[in-house]
Amino acid sequence: MRSSVRAALLAVAVLGSALAAAPAQALVSGPAHTVYGGTPATASDYPWLAAIGTPIFPLRPGGNFCGGVLITPDEVLTAAHCAAVGLAFPHLITVTFGRSNLESTEGTTAHVTEIRMDPRFRAGLFDDGDVDFHHDVAILRLDRTIPGPTAPVGTAHGSTATVLGWGATETDDGNPLLRSATVPLLAEDGCASYGTDFDPATQLCAGSTTADTAEYDSGGPILVDGKVVGLCAWSHGIATPGYPTIYSRVPTDVEF
Numbered sequence: 001m002r003s004s005v006r007a008a009l010l011a012v013a014v015l016g017s018a019l020a021a022a023p024a025q026a027l028v029s030g031p032a033h034t035v036y037g038g039t040p041a042t043a044s045d046y047p048w049l050a051a052i053g054t055p056i057f058p059l060r061p062g063g064n065f066c067g068g069v070l071i072t073p074d075e076v077l078t079a080a081h082c083a084a085v086g087l088a089f090p091h092l093i094t095v096t097f098g099r100s101n102l103e104s105t106e107g108t109t110a111h112v113t114e115i116r117m118d119p120r121f122r123a124g125l126f127d128d129g130d131v132d133f134h135h136d137v138a139i140l141r142l143d144r145t146i147p148g149p150t151a152p153v154g155t156a157h158g159s160t161a162t163v164l165g166w167g168a169t170e171t172d173d174g175n176p177l178l179r180s181a182t183v184p185l186l187a188e189d190g191c192a193s194y195g196t197d198f199d200p201a202t203q204l205c206a207g208s209t210t211a212d213t214a215e216y217d218s219g220g221p222i223l224v225d226g227k228v229v230g231l232c233a234w235s236h237g238i239a240t241p242g243y244p245t246i247y248s249r250v251p252t253d254v255e256f
Helices: 003-021 080-086 188-197
Strands: 049-053 064-072 075-078 094-097 108-117 122-126 130-134 138-142 160-165 179-184 203-206 221-224 227-234 245-249
Touching: 049 075, 064 080, 064 227, 075 080, 080 108, 080 130, 080 138, 122 188, 130 227, 160 227, 188 203, 203 227
Parallel strands: none
Antiparallel strands: 049 064, 049 094, 064 075, 075 138, 094 108, 108 138, 122 130, 160 179, 160 221, 203 245, 221 227, 227 245
8 A cells, every 4th residue: 555645644634733833844745656667757848747845845855745737827737635735725835847857946836826626526445445536636726827838638548658757766765857657558447456446437547567656746647649638646556466556537627
């Protein structure tokens, strides 16, 4: 199981009191995904790709804990379970574009002014205690407009896809570099191990034992033909046989 999922849910509950008591010590641990089995990527190739973080999470470069994509000049689409961490204090969440290395100062950073979550979002428990998410999408409104293109959006098709993210690799939990990987895009029966916890109407699944997503990039995109078709949501383990990562399909109407 991904222990950071439990940590993030705890963070949602205690963030307010922790900030009031000791702002410098408060931690936000976003459950998320990073690219496992991938190779370095360049942020300028994906100018709409967002690194979401907070200065109160010093365990990660730039406080990074999730990813997202720019859908309007001042709005980012991400996972609801990422956004939930900052509901009480959205101004503490930062969103950075154009930064291949999170230890650098390149790119553009904005702060979040408003968080809107899909009202149908819910979390449950899968199997031995893994947290599963449904309707796991949210919008972050930024305090400035971001120059450049918004994310191209499409629908999933074919047999392969590309995932993007910052975060831990097979050998380095503190990896600050943007990475990408090609993963198999699976048909509905490829997600059968999840039973009714997988909803093909709102989710898709992808990944293998050699290429997958893991910690610190939930909310980040999965691409088909260069278009965003989903956002990292959750999975049972990392590169676990029979348990690919589940992604939230990009909704056709994100005005919630």
